[in-house]
Amino acid sequence: xxxxxxxxxxxxxxxxxxxxxxxxxxxxxxxxxxxxxxxxxxxxxxxxxxxxxxxxxxxxxxxxxxxxxxxxxxxxxxxxxxxxxxxxxxxxxxxxxxxxxxxxxxxxxxxxxxxxxxxxxxxxxxxxxxxxxxxxxxxxxxxxxxxxxxxxxxxxxxxxxxxxxxxxxxxxxxxxxxxxxxxxxxxxxxxxxxxxxxxxxxxxxxxxxxxxxxxxxxxxxxxxxxxxxxxxxxxxxxxxxxxxxxxxxxxxxxxxxxxxxxxxxxxxxxxxxxxxxxxxxxxxxxxxxxxxxxxxxxxxxxxxxx
Amino acid sequence: xxxxxxxxxxxxxxxxxxxxxxxxxxxxxxxxxxxxxxxxxxxxxxxxxxxxxxxxxxxxxxxxxxxxxxxxxxxxxxxxxxxxxxxxxxxxxxxxxxxxxxxxxxxxxxxxxxxxxxxxxxxxxxxxxxxxxxxxxxxxxxxxxxxxxxxxxxxxxxxxxxxxxxxxxxxxxxxxxxxxxxxxxxxxxxxxxxxxxxxxxxxxxxxxxxxxxxxxxxxxxxxxxxxxxxxxxxxxxxxxxxxxxxxxxxxxxxxxxxxxxxxxxxxxxxxxxxxxxxxxxxxxxxxxxxxxxxxxxxxxxxxxxx
Numbered sequence: 001x002x003x004x005x006x007x008x009x010x011x012x013x014x015x016x017x018x019x020x021x022x023x024x025x026x027x028x029x030x031x032x033x034x035x036x037x038x039x040x041x042x043x044x045x046x047x048x049x050x051x052x053x054x055x056x057x058x059x060x061x062x063x064x065x066x067x068x069x070x071x072x073x074x075x076x077x078x079x080x081x082x083x084x085x086x087x088x089x090x091x092x093x094x095x096x097x098x099x100x101x102x103x104x105x106x107x108x109x110x111x112x113x114x115x116x117x118x119x120x121x122x123x124x125x126x127x128x129x130x131x132x133x134x135x136x137x138x139x140x141x142x143x144x145x146x147x148x149x150x151x152x153x154x155x156x157x158x159x160x161x162x163x164x165x166x167x168x169x170x171x172x173x174x175x176x177x178x179x180x181x182x183x184x185x186x187x188x189x190x191x192x193x194x195x196x197x198x199x200x201x202x203x204x205x206x207x208x209x210x211x212x213x214x215x216x217x218x219x220x221x222x223x224x225x226x227x228x229x230x231x232x233x234x235x236x237x238x239x240x241x242x243x244x245x246x247x248x249x250x251x252x253x254x255x256x257x258x259x260x261x262x263x264x265x266x267x268x269x270x271x272x273x274x275x276x277x278x279x280x281x282x283x284x285x286x287x288x289x290x291x292x293x294x295x296x297x298x299x300x301x302x303x304x305x306x
Numbered sequence: 307x308x309x310x311x312x313x314x315x316x317x318x319x320x321x322x323x324x325x326x327x328x329x330x331x332x333x334x335x336x337x338x339x340x341x342x343x344x345x346x347x348x349x350x351x352x353x354x355x356x357x358x359x360x361x362x363x364x365x366x367x368x369x370x371x372x373x374x375x376x377x378x379x380x381x382x383x384x385x386x387x388x389x390x391x392x393x394x395x396x397x398x399x400x401x402x403x404x405x406x407x408x409x410x411x412x413x414x415x416x417x418x419x420x421x422x423x424x425x426x427x428x429x430x431x432x433x434x435x436x437x438x439x440x441x442x443x444x445x446x447x448x449x450x451x452x453x454x455x456x457x458x459x460x461x462x463x464x465x466x467x468x469x470x471x472x473x474x475x476x477x478x479x480x481x482x483x484x485x486x487x488x489x490x491x492x493x494x495x496x497x498x499x500x501x502x503x504x505x506x507x508x509x510x511x512x513x514x515x516x517x518x519x520x521x522x523x524x525x526x527x528x529x530x531x532x533x534x535x536x537x538x539x540x541x542x543x544x545x546x547x548x549x550x551x552x553x554x555x556x557x558x559x560x561x562x563x564x565x566x567x568x569x570x571x572x573x574x575x576x577x578x579x580x581x582x583x584x585x586x587x588x589x590x591x592x593x594x595x596x597x598x599x600x601x602x603x604x605x606x607x608x609x610x611x612x
Contacts, residue, residue, distance in 0.1 A: 105405070118565040120557035127398060248432070254425070268417070
């Protein structure tokens with residue numbers, strides 16, 4: 001018998017419980033608060049962090065997020081298997097990134113303004129085809145972005161620690177080649193997790209290495225970007241535009257200068273929400289694997305941070 | 307020796323001539339006005355129509371448009387091979403259609419308004435995944451849309467005269483099944499050519515068969531839509547939204563009510579412009595085929611109109 005603690009936002013909890021019960025998992029009791037019997041947890045890392053000391057029987061945590069940094073603090077216990085959410089965010093991230101890229105190429109806001117003035121506006125559209133996109137991080141999310149970009153006829157470059165797994169990346173860069181990777185890009189997209197190696201990786205030198213025509217999109221973690229350097233590059237037209245979904249401080253405070261920075265679109269950490277149905281599906285698949293005594297999918301390495 | 311007449315807009319002509327000359331095609335003289343020696347024409351159908359009587363040696367016309375209705379008038383000569391532009395517009399049409407679909411799903415305008423107010427706006431995003439898209443017309447453009455839709459996890463339905471060529475269409479409809487095709491769609495996209503069979507095919511009954519949550523996009527020809535019926539459906543919330551790139555009358559007159567119809571986005575026949583480089587590439591490929599005495603690609607059937 002296993003005891004599963006479900007720890008999500010109050011808003012999402014009914015949906016999680018409904019989908020879990022509908023799965024009729026064998027030998028599983030579901031609880032909503034920490035008890036000594038709890039050996040499994042499904043939930044949001046920031047909520048799980050608080051109850052870690054109260055779970056003496058803990059064996060496995062399935063996070064509902066891709067980023068699990070709240071559980072990576074070296075002061076916290078690591079005597080359990082931590083799996084994160086993968087494979088469910090790629091499609092949403094592609095919708096986000098390409099929604100904003102097409103907004104720009106297709107001049108949607110400019111054409112909307114013309115419509116409001118009842119004005120025929122036949123100016124030539126741009127196109128993604130033939131442009132170069134660089135992906136900072138090519139895990140499961142980056143691989144989906146790479147496939148979408150290739151479908152639209154873009155040239156895809158990737159910067160990773162070591163892996164070269166996506167067939168849609170034409171050229172990989174690693175280690176010291178970060179600035180070489182940036183040169184010549186039309187679009188740079190960061191989908192890196194928050195680790196010590198990614199902190200402020202998008203800094204003034206990297207932004208300076210991008211062509212002035214380039215667009216930067218951060219849909220990973222706010223910690224990857226030097227926000228002051230980005231703000232300066234945008235205000236001084238050293239970068240054509242940016243889209244940020246994540247920030248050093250969230251929610252972004254009302255007085256923060258990024259809200260009104262030139263050529264910057266801001267979204268509120270909404271790029272790739274976890275839908276309860278899909279995350280329960282991921283848990284169910286992993287639970288049945290666990291139940292069979294096999295190795296779980298998407299295990300996090302506490303040292304690497306992903 | 308062949309004599310090619312290039313007939314495009316003044317704006318595009320230098321680019322066409324440059325790309326043609328760069329191709330160094332064998333045994334080809336290029337001219338810019340009608341002469342008795344002209345046997346080949348590359349250009350815009352509406353310009354070609356005017357010089358048809360002045361080309362006694364005409365053998366082949368390569369149109370730079372997908373739609374060739376100016377040349378289909380039964381009163382005009384048909385004693386030549388007419389080929390249209392295909393394979394070059396699919397990617398642009400996908401960018402157009404998915405740019406506007408993602409604008410809506412990702413609530414881009416709503417989030418932009420929040421940004422202008424320095425307001426964190428964490429409302430849940432929509433997603434294309436799992437939604438149903440119906441394609442009115444599945445030629446080379448529709449096939450590209452089908453592939454893009456499938457990539458984003460959509461269910462793809464297609465309505466065609468008879469063909470069932472795209473592997474990304476889950477279910478095809480023909481003939482009398484138009485209303486059955488419309489029922490259950492989240493998105494209906496029309497990419498039909500202008501023929502007698504497609505005239506006002508998007509009429510009040512078809513619009514009524516769509517669910518009220520549906521979005522309609524017309525990127526084919528304005529003649530396919532009963533604009534009054536569409537306007538009424540939008541104003542009465544019987545349809546959630548529409549995007550029109552083409553109209554019965556173009557440019558759309560400033561006083562036309564469509565400019566300010568509820569939940570309607572208007573663009574100015576800019577969805578899939580012909581880029582000279584690509585259209586010359588298509589001509590070059592077909593010229594070398596013609597030069598070898600083989601069958602040309604993309605021949606138009608004057609009776610069917612495509």
